[in-house]
Each structure stands twice: as C-alpha cells, then as structure tokens.
Amino acid sequence: MSATIIDGKAFALKVRGKVADHVARLKADHGITPGLAVVLVGSDPASEVYVRSKGKATNEAGMKSVEHRLEADTSEADLLRLIDDLNNDVTIHGILVQLPLPDHLNEDLVINSINPAKDVDGFHISNVGLLGTGQKSMVPCTPLGCLMMLREQHGSLSGLDAVVIGRSNIVGKPMAQLLLGDSCTVTIAHSRTKDLAETVRRADIVVAAVGRPEMVPGDWIKPGATVIDVGINRLDAPERGEGNTRLVGDVNFASASEVAGAITPVPGGVGPMTIACLLANTVTACSRANDLDEPEGLTA
C-alpha cells in the first residue's frame, strides 16, 4: 500500500487564501485591517528567520505587520511595558512573543501578560484552560494546522483512535485536547510510555511531536492509518556535499508511507500550516474583537 501524501504546502496556500479573502471583506465592509505584532528579544538566528517569514506572510494576507526587535539584555519591566502598550493598541489584534526568550526573562510571566484575546499563539494560561474545557479560545497554531489537515482527510474524526506522541505544552497537549474535542479516543504517549510500538499500532491517527529523527518506523503503523509528522530534525547530509544538511521528521517516511493511508512529509507537511494558522488566528482575533462573524473553517 502506498499512502496519500498530504500536501501541507498546498493546503496552507488554501488557508492563506481564505484568510486574505476574510481580510479583504473586513477592510471593504468595516474599514478594519487586522494587525499582528511580533516581538523578538535578542538575535537568535532561527528566531530571526521565523519573525521575518511571519511578517512577510502577514503582509501578503493584506494585514498590518509590526515587528518589535529588542536587545538581548532588555529588562523584564521594559518587555512587559511593551506588551501592555500592544494590549491597549486597538490597531493590533494579535501579539506574538517569539520564543525562546533569553534566560533572564520569565517566559510564563511574559506570555501571561498578553491579553488572552490577542494571544494568537494560544499559550496564555486562560486559553489553555478554555481549550481544555471545550470553550472558545485561541488555539496553538501547530496543533490547529494538524487538526485542519486531519478534518480535510477524514471529514469526521468521531470515534477514531488517536495517539499523540509527545506531551509538550505547545504541541502534544493541545493536540490531544483538539482531538478529544472532535470525539477521538485519545492516548498521549511520551518518553515514559511502556510499549510505544503497541500503543501506536492501535491508532487510526498518529501525531508524532517528539523531536527524534525518524523514531517511528513503518512497522508501528496500523495499515491505513493517517500519520501527521510534526517533528523537524536537521541531519548532516554529506551525500549532498560537504557541510550540507537535510530535514527529517519523527517518522521514518520511507517505511511508514508503505503502510499508512495518508501521511505528511517533512518538509512540506505541518510546517507551512503553522504559519497559515498564525494568520488564521490573527483574523479570528480581529473578528472577535469587533463582534463580527468569525471566518469559516479557520478555527477549531
């Protein structure tokens, strides 16, 4: 059996198109432009790349993008003051503080100082609680993107057995909550899980969010299952020339794609959906802030 490859790049373009349409309607009908502020403290090279591509994607969707770049030694008080200003700025509907923060800054304190209605990363403790209790919230972008791809693949997820490998606050736990919300029977597996292979073999849906290159082999996958590979692992690739690297997921794509019914590749699967969902969350936050209808198909 050869799996359907879920094209995250193409799907993300569709989501971004829907966002742009909704933005155009907000502008034309209500004179409102959604605004996203991204705050970067320090100059971590990977974070710089993320922030640049977030800004570009925000502009391409017709939204306002604001970047605040602060020195690595910025004090917590100064950062909290900036967040307070953004909380009170009516032209800003989404605030994202790029993580990780330098060690002297308390990440929880900083994230929880964002107005939950503007917390487009969905990491504020209020949004975590709202999601956990099945209420309207801002949902973390990566799991939201995974959910959208699963719904597209299956239609209803009701009654399906899902295994989420990884229990992080940004991927594993919210993913499990979303799958539960869609009436899956959910198992969260992690580094202490006793028989991971057997646990995964029972699953109609496998979401791998671990950060270990190709740790899930094809013979763990139930024939026909849908596999969502969140992992991004960079490996040396001397075969591509001296100093070159390549990206692989947490799933062994070659063997898993022989067994699965559908699978996301790495790169080109979950990654592009994450940024598309950030844009979706921003336009959702803007619609809610103005008591307008939310965009269809862009929320959980």
Ligand code: NAD
């Ligand atoms: P994390 O390090 O916070 O969490 C990893 C989880 O994996 C932990 O809960 C741990 O219990 C579990 N784990 C570790 N070893 C295990 C093992 N042997 N068996 C089973 N579980 C094990 O990581 P994270 O932030 O959730 O990210 C996970 C992966 O997803 C990383 O590769 C990260 O780069 C990637 N990621 C991708 C996107 C995207 O946009 N595609 C977004 C976020 C994270």
